[in-house]
Amino acid sequence: MTRRRTVVAVAATVGVLAAPTWLWQASLLPSSYAATDMGYVDDGRAAPGSGSGSGSGSAPPGAVHDHTAPGGGSRSVEQLTAPADRSADVTVELVVREETITLADGTSVEGYTVNGASPGPVIRAREGDLVEARLVNESVPDGATLHWHGIDVPNAADGVAGVTQDAVPPGGTFTYRFVADRPGTYWYHAHQMSHEQVRRGLLGALVVEPAAPSAQPADDVVALVHLYDGVRxxxxxxxxxHVDAAPGADVRVRVINSDNASVQVWVDGAPFRLTAIDGTDVHEPGLVEGRSVEVTAGGRADLVVTTPADGSGARVELGGTAAVVLGPPGAAPPAARPPRDRVDPLSYGTPAPLGFDPAAATRTFEYRVGRRPGFLDGRPGMWWTVNGHLYPDVPMFMVTEGDVVRVAISNGTGAVHPMHLHGHHAVVLSRDGVAATGSPWVVDSLDVGVGESYEIAFVADNPGIWMDHCHNLPHAAEGLVAHLMYEGVTTPFRLGGDNRPE
Incomplete structure (x- = not known):
């Protein structure tokens, strides 16, 4: 009897140890793997809420593990380019280096520069221009890429290491070509080890001006917000x-939030209008006083401020520790406490046509953000999940060009997640079940707060393999990543090794 008990005890111990050992072993990532090998395909044709809605982590009905295109036809991401026979209208060379950055107050931080500075140069183009940007990696040791955040570039120019290109090693170059067909405020940043390279300064602004800019304010200011070692x-x-502006002048302030958390923006001393969000104009924006604007991590907001006629100036507060002061030389409007109320984009402005019918969706997906214990590449911890799945066993959302796509996004964690879909803009249909009533709220970066849920819609009109991830970049590095994949698109590039996009 004693021997039998011992055998049973040993067997139970082996069983207990075997389960975590198997989970650890199963979590180990191969040395290299394709994005198309990750997880399962969700074709968006199953009923919302079915399958993995219980949080069990199983793939929903309609999900498959075959990433190939029906009929066998395929295109590589390398073929999805701007017109090869068209000459560039805007040409820029961007040389990236690892070096010491000296801030305006004399503070020195170790980081990365673009053309000797951080942020890098502001790239300006006009609507319809073909932009050609040549990346030169002079000394970024882990390799470099550039992602054009908010620009719906052709997939070959998306700049994601291991998905649309290989990381550019020191001494290497890569040329990006895309048509800037949406006027607005955008930015560019590293998408190789982005959680580290963006934080350390490998970024810059990109402004696309309308083809007919006559209605735009004469004064146009870029305000790229970034934390360097905790200094905003x-x-x-x-x-x-300080920005010189005549009394009574209209000034467009293009706020770009390059950090991992949202920033509150408000104006002291003058009213303003929120004229654009993520590069898309707001329809009939109303005058704002006594309210702030929340700018999502990775997001942008254009404010048009009319400076006081008495020359006293206005302060555009960016989180309360940095500001753009608009007015004549010497203007010093006092700082004020942040307003309690915020502009709600769900109801701000007035309705306008969307250009498509979200009710006619041909694909419907759920993107449920969760968190649970497990192993990520052999490391135990609490990791983010997508529809109950740990990275890399996350869904590949499959679409066909021309699909109308609806996505229900929900956040079941204790953290805010600024979700960013590459290559597309989506319209927000509702938040927590409350329908949008204002101007079309069109985004590429969307804060999903604790316990919040959103429904968004877009047209699948840009073939490729596109990241759909949290732009709190450490969260992405901890597995909060999925992809939108068009049927028939393949990639020759491999994740792992020298390609580490997050």
């Missing part, structure tokens, strides 16, 4: 940045 800056300068 505007265009690399801590504290106040």
């Amino acid at each position: 800056t505007v265009n690399g300068s801590p504290g106040d940045t």
